[in-house]
Amino acid sequence: MLALINGNIMTMAGKVYKEGSIVVKGQKIAALSPYPSPPAGARVIDVTGKYVLPGFIDAHTHIGIYEEIYRIEGDDTNESSDPVTPHLRALDAINMEDLAFQDAIHGGVTTVMTGPGSANVIGGLSVVMKTHARTADEAVIKNPAGLKVALGENPKRVYGNRKKAPMTRMATAALMRETLVAAQNYATKIKKGKKDPDKQPDRDLKLEAMLPVISGEIPMLVHAHRVDDIITALRIADEFHLNVIIQHGTEAHKIPGELATRSVPAVVGPSLSSRAKVELKDRSFKTAGVLSQTGVQVAIMTDHPVVPIQYLPLLAALTVRDGMDEEEALKAITINPAEILGIADRVGSLEKGKDADIIVLSGHPFDWRTKVELVLINGKIVYENQA
The missing domain is CATH 2.30.40.10 (Urease, subunit C, domain 1)
Incomplete structure (x- = not known):
């Protein structure tokens, strides 16, 4: 004791x-x-x-999957051979020897969500874990924690350069809808197969991974920066009755009401970065505060290794400097991410x-x-x- x-x-x-x-x-x-x-x-x-x-809790990282001091050896972030890979599991890529886990602990970060990157339209299943354990399996709090999907520049850049869909935002949304419909059909076949074993479909790992998403058991974790991409995410969520969490939300401060009326949370950041691409042109530390004041539940992220994970409280402090209530900023790295990720019964x-x-x-x-x-x-x- x-x-x-x-x-x-x-x-x-x-x-x-x-x-x-x-x-x-x-x-x-x-x-x-x-x-x-x-x-x-x-x-x-x-x-x-x-x-x-x-x-502290970091609700969006690639810790253990995208190792800082390695290139190909330690980078398992994006399986960019196929734009639709819902069956990938972050747990299969996590290296507990990643030095960033030590950095996290030294910075007071004890829980993280880690998962695939945003090269794919549908990237795979993320996991919530503690930052100290012998193995990744021992560290797990929730697996799967959500399905990573991406809108905007990244998928169209990765696959457009190969003259392969998606080359446009329209194709990104279409591939997402196509996969969701296929999952719905697969669920129907499984239901029929329970009554008549002869109608049981062959096992499909891709569609199987989609089932907890279409049933609402886990959220879609939507990489979206620009207003139009955020609205597309909300449109698809409305169409398929999905639970979604907006990740990044760089321009979300322009449409806080759209998130608030749907009770859609936002994991905001990383704002301490350069404007490395067009959709980051309006990135600001004011975003989290504007959303919070409008009633949106907000968490703050590092997107490690984009911002090293030990600087999570610094990012929260900078949101206070730019107008966020201090108590709300503390919640954004403790209880809010716990609630957003569905682990508040244990941590936060x-x-x-x-x-x-x-x-x-x-x-x-x-x-x-x-x-x-x-x-x-x-x-x-x-x-x-x-x-």
């Missing part, structure tokens, strides 16, 4: 304990108190003057019964001078800054 006492505990569940205590038993949070009251027999760590928060806030993923900071998380001093994942100390 472990007790952190005298800390400024920001639970992200509506309560702040100025000199409180948090008790960890096994892998879970056993108790929280506004008083420094450790139970008998507990190992006590005094964190007087420190900030205690739930581990400090509450009794949740996973003991806890970080101790030397100062406020948005102060550039702040250092991560202690990190617990599943109740185990995985990093302690001795400096």
